[in-house]
Amino acid sequence: MKQGKLVQWNGAKGFGFIQSGTDERVFVHISTLKRAGYFRPKAGDVLWFEAGSDAKGRVQAVSIAPKKEGKPAVASGANKDLIDYLMYGLLPLFLLMVLSSPARWLLLAISAGCSVLVFAMYWLDKRQASQGGWRVPEANLHLVSLCGGWPGAWLAQQTLRHKTQKTTFRVGFLASALLCIVGVGYLLSQKNLLAGL
Template sequence: MAREQGQLSQWDDTKGYGFISPQKGGSRVFVHIKAFALQAERPRLGQSLSYEMAQDAQGKWRAINVKPLKPVAQSRPAAAGADRAAASARSLWLVPLFAAFYLICHLAWDLKPAVWGLYMALSLASFIVYAGDKRAARRGDWRVSENTLHLLALAGGWPGALLAQQLLRHKSSKTSFRRWFWASVVGNVLLFLLICSPWLKPLLRL
């Protein structure tokens, strides 16, 4: 028997039945939970299916021997984009990690509260600037230059910039921008150590 393909366009999980929209077009096909082959997951709306057609006792057509179709493998560009998005999301852990690192430095070196206040103020400013730039991009208005965004990150606003990139989905995929952004993050941490560390202060007096 020839097999058809379609998509589960309606499904009532409590009653155990729904309808399949054939890939080739035409009327939707009734399908019952008992028609599905043994599978670990329950049928889900939008699932691509393979099935056969048969008539029931009342002469109505329905789907039988239903099997889920394997998802098409992602193309390399799409997979690479997904990998970059996942890596960007994981980078958010740097914010609490840096906060913990700063706390340790504060306890060990007796840092002034103004240092943390500066990071907070610049992070808030960076988030606001990112939000404004995204709004300008949508409206086609004047944009904030990338150099300004990098300078804010270098000065200490990179935690807020990192949050804005992920929460607002702005400047989170452009490779060249990300490269310079991470360079500014590294530069800021090095500046923090250079200025605040008691071990390196003698070098500043030379």
């Protein structure tokens, strides 16, 4: 990994440029940041980065990490935040609720379908972000999560390392997961409705 300085940063859009010595400026996107607590990049920060290229051959950082004491052997990995730890509790709760329902197969099918769909949406959004293309609206990601796809959304965040930095998005994601669980809980309380499914 190389050390460079973040010479330009657009916090609202989550991208900027790193320069290492006299080398050309390297494009960097927030999605390539290996989380270190609640680190938020700003112009002037010194970072470790690994250069690569996008689908069109343009130079960009494929991994960045804040400069600490000494060079990291691997860019400091995916530290979990409070929302990630909550997911470890909410996921088994959601699964238990779904499996205890008389309509378990229908609910499982809906959740699995929405999870696959939202995972694909996250993948597409990350790809478009790296190529400067049309982005998937965040509201659409939250809507599919709310409809039962939040386990797939969380899996996408962890495996694709996408949408893990923007606090407002993460809070919206948590809200969609909680509302989905509340909705399933309400459905479980409606025995007459469930009897017809």
